[in-house]
Amino acid sequence: MSEQMTGAQIMCEALIREGVEVMFGIPGGAIMPFYFAMWEYRDRLRHVLCRHEQGAGHAAEGYARSTGRIGVCIGTSGPGVTNLVTPIADAMMDSTPLLAICGQVGSHVLGKDAFQETDITGITMPITKHNYLVKDANELPYVFKEAIHIATTGRPGPVLIDITKDAMQKSIVPNWDVKLNLPGYKPTYQPNRKQIREALKLLLQAKKPLIIAGNGVIMSGAADELRHFAEKLRIPVITTLHGIGSFPEEHPLSIGMPGMHGWVHVNRAIQTCDVLFNIGGRFDDRVTGKASTFAPNAKVIHVDIDPSEIGKNVKVTVPIVGDARATLLALLEEMPAREELADLHSAASDWMEHIREMQDKHQGKQQYVNRADTLHMTLPPHDVYQKINQTLALRGNYRVVTDVGQHQMWAAQLMDWNAGPRTHITSGGAATMGFSVPASLGVAIAHPDETIWVICGDGGFQMTNQEMATIHQEGIKNIKVAIINNGYLGMVRQWQELFENKRYSGTPLSGPDFAKLAEAYHWKGITVEHSDQVQAAIDEAYATDGPVLIDFRVEREVNVFPMVPQNASIGDMITVDPQAS
Structure with a gap:
């Protein structure tokens, strides 16, 4: 190409050259030139408008984790990019290839506390493989090529590019004949x-x-x-x-x-x-x-x-x-x-x-049984997992995204994972509550012909459920959400029960009628309160041509066993059966 392009157009072209097809983000002042240019590339670059930048980051993570390709998320300066910090940290802990593109204030006001100015490269330095502050449009072809290379090679991870608004607006003739020069970055692939x-x-x-x-x-x-x-x-x-x-x-x-x-x-x-x-x-x-x-x-x-x-x-x-x-x-x-x-x-x-x-x-002996000291004994959580597990094994062609907490551990323990790599997607190292719903958005876009099951708790669900609106707006129909609703921040409550004399401080959790909330977002909503309703609800979810939320109102005080107490040996486990400990 010999014609002039704006920095923002170069950004779009660079992404296409690196094989990027979808991005998740929210526009704003400093990043607006990129969105202006994006309109010309809308047939080659799909942009998904999320409802919160954290959701955009987790959606990009879900896309990356389920495909092995880089996930791309976008935020504007200030609160837009600080909202990306959580998914960036999550991607760093879980070795997820992620590219965060951030708008920055004009270079002439950098360091002057301009409107929505935030030093995002400084903030994210400990939680990225590498990051960049670009003030010159001429640097963009090389920076994007290098950033994606670093994010996807060796041990994958997040890379952030912060670009000043004037660099996006400036017109130049880009030099695409760039070769990587990373003398200090040589991942070892072949073992000794x-x-x-x-x-x-x-x-x-x-x-x-x-x-x-x-x-x-x-x-x-x-x-x-x-x-x-x-x-x-x-x-x-x-x-x-x-x-x-x-x-x-x-x-x-x-x-x-x-x-x-x-x-x-x-x-x-x-x-x-x-x-x-x-x-x-x-x-x-x-x-x-x-x-x-x-x-x-x-x-x-x-x-x-x-x-x-x-x-x-x-x-x-x-x-x-x-x-x-x-x-x-x-x-x-x-x-x-x-x-x-x-x-x-x-x-x-x-x-x-x-x-x-x-x-x-x-x-x-590790069956989860109803507890005699609990009044609500109509729906043990293990009944839900048993039916989901049996149905997935029968139907096939699925992926499961879990959130963080008791439900996450039950899913790992009680479901049979035989569908192959990249069919179980969760947040591990950072253990980010709120991961699952937006992550499922990225997974569903990457795999439109598969059924994407989300298993989450009522706590994590309420952190990012606004992305249900994104899922509806994007016309995504293959997501089914199962909320294991026990009215607590369950894993914290479990620790309080076992080690803090049942001092349930800050863990009892209220919430809306989740089925009605789903309907407000144009989803199918189902409420389940008894074990004999579980299979019918799952079957209805499959029969529904569109996203479905099932509110499984499970017994409130069931614990995840076995468990190893903090700072204890894995040989010293607490189990349901004291003789097995």
């Missing part, structure tokens, strides 16, 4: 072969090995390689909360989720294993419990594309920096012949048998 052989040697010698699969397996597209590797060595596989979907739970080597609300047999297997192979997980404290007591008998192999994560929380015997898929392929290449694995398979059978014995002993 010496480390690969050392890791394999440990695994071949192990009597009680375990694999922990994290989000890195999903992000690298390594689900098939993980399954082949586990099958060859017959190693039991644990999936973290963000690793759900990386390994089918129906597989005979799958044993479940670890950590604070993981299963007793999984945590006890970790505490007794002799080699622990973590691929694509970061040993989060919700997995390890008290880190000094975690896997005390194990030699640890840790695979992560981010070298700063290795050894940060857990002492590692064999560190491997590299991409999860590339690492698994290298391990498979180094694998000995099948006949050399016979003795290993015999030991593996004994180890798996031991784990299944623990599972039979403890997991069957």
Whole structure:
């Protein structure tokens, strides 16, 4: 191109050149030139007008998490961009490729407390992979190319571009012949072969090995390689909360989720294993419990594309920096012949048998039952999950987005995750209440032919439910919302019950009639108060050609078990059955 373009037009062109198709945002004063230019590109760049910038950021996260492509969100200067801080932090914690485009006041008034001026690059420096303040339109072609490259490569994450209004308005002849120059940024994808052989040697010698699969397996597209590797060595596989979907739970080597609300047999297997192979997980404290007591008998192999994560929380015997898929392929290449694995398979059978014995002993006792000290005993939450789980398995072609709280842990525990990678989407590291409804917007746009189920609590739902208006305005019909409504901030209330003598300070929660609220937003609204109404409500949601909200008014004081108390070892779990603790 040799003709002049405004900086705002260059922004649109740069996004198209990088394959961006959809953006989520809200216009305002400083970003208006971008929106003016956007009109010319409306056939190639879809803009979704959200009702709050936090919703725009979470929608972009949902799009990115479900596709592996970059999600794009937009805010104007001042409160617009500060409203993006929460999803940016969420994306940083969960390694989500996100591009935040922000308008800034004119360069001639920068630093003078101009109307809606905010130092967003300073604010977000700790929670972005990188950020930019652009005051010259000539920089835009390179900055956008570099920003998206950084956000989507290595360990993915959020990148922010703050652009002054005059840079968007200035007309120049853009130079598109730009080449990346990042001498200090060279992610390591291929693992060191010496480390690969050392890791394999440990695994071949192990009597009680375990694999922990994290989000890195999903992000690298390594689900098939993980399954082949586990099958060859017959190693039991644990999936973290963000690793759900990386390994089918129906597989005979799958044993479940670890950590604070993981299963007793999984945590006890970790505490007794002799080699622990973590691929694509970061040993989060919700997995390890008290880190000094975690896997005390194990030699640890840790695979992560981010070298700063290795050894940060857990002492590692064999560190491997590299991409999860590339690492698994290298391990498979180094694998000995099948006949050399016979003795290993015999030991593996004994180890798996031991784990299944623990599972039979403890997991069957973890049913969520009605509590005698509660008056409202008509709808236990586990009845809702049982019916949703059965229906999803029967119908298929779905993705599930969960919010944060008790309902999130019940979903992870009680549903069978066999639909593959990127079908379970939640907020993990930041644990952002209000994530699910706007995130489902991004997921639904990316996957219009699938049914997107949202499972959220009445607390998180009320933080961002205004995005229901966005969903209606965009004509999105494939979202179904299940509110697990217990009238509390449930997870906080659980801690208050168990550790603070039932001092329910700030946790009893009121709300509107959610079904009527749904109807006000032009959705179908359904209220369920009894177990025998659950299946009919789910069937009606599927039969409705449009978005549906089901208000499941569950028993109020049901707790998530098992659980590991704060600063305790994962071997010290509180369970429904005291004898299992």
